[in-house]
Amino acid sequence: MSREIDELKSTAGDYWRWALEARKLYIDLRLRQDPEIRSLYIRAADRIAEELREMAASTPGAMLRKRHLEAMEKLLRQEAEKLAGQFKNQMDEYIQTAVEAGVGYTKSILSSLFEEAGISTGHMNAMLAGVNRQAVEACWARTKKGLFLSDRIWEQGENLRGTIRDIIQESVAIGQDAVKTARMLERYVKQGKKTLASEYPKMMERMGGRIPGDISYEALRLARTETTAAFGEGTIAAARMSPSYKGMKWILSKSHPITDICDDLAAHDEGLGKGVYAPGNEPPYPGHPNCLCILVPVHEEPEQFVKRLKKWRSDPSSDPELEKWYNDIYKKI
Ligand SMILES: [Zn+2]
8 A cells, every 4th residue: 555545544543434434435536537528628529520521421522721710710710619618517516526625634634523422413413514515615716827727628629629720721721621630630639639730730839838638637637626726625624613623734746756736735743743734724735736645633532632622521611622613603594
């Protein structure tokens, strides 16, 4: 087993199964999102290629002309909007699932320890559903360079439109026929720019620098980063609502070939242990796009916390901190 998983287990202590479960949900999500987003691009390219083939069918063997490009503009605009809409729906689901995975760890701990101490968990689900909802909202409200996530998703649609439009325009310029252009578009979106150099050397020479190597790369990167951020948002928000929360540990991912900001974040020491941040002082997560570092809450040991809960249950004044949490947070829901 990898070093980071060992570190995750030792940080979680008795709660290691739930920590692994949360990590697994998150990793499963990360693994399925790349092919899901790629397929949105592939389907868009297929529809555009289909339209080009239909044009060719009316005048077989004809070269693409300017009027064809003009006729395609409307469709490209529609496809850009469709892609952005579908991508947004996917992101909605990714954020939802990632937040839940993050919240889930603290939820499992609290529910089980409260039950063990004989305290009703009636408010627990409502409290954590609220945390969930707010964390999801926070993800959509975050901005980067002044842009909301929804704006950056919309940009991906525009990138698709711009690139495919460029390719069709270039096909018109060199007099390439519609059927060949349709095939080229499909291959490009599925396999990337590199595969086109031998078959379409003239075209690649002229516009190689203008078209991205992989048309879905930016969207994939955006999805990975925001899904990881959502997992962190849920993890931190739920931990902060928990009276057993002691700090947040940053575990460095082993897939860091070079030293970067994450090495510093994982080496942080404010007296709570290596890489552990005090509640309220959690670092921005992820450290960078494609970051696979782990953020895991450090909670009080189960026996110790259950003992505390039981003592407080029989005498609320014995633990003012728990009493305050119970009245101000738990009961407020
Ligand atoms: Zn990292």
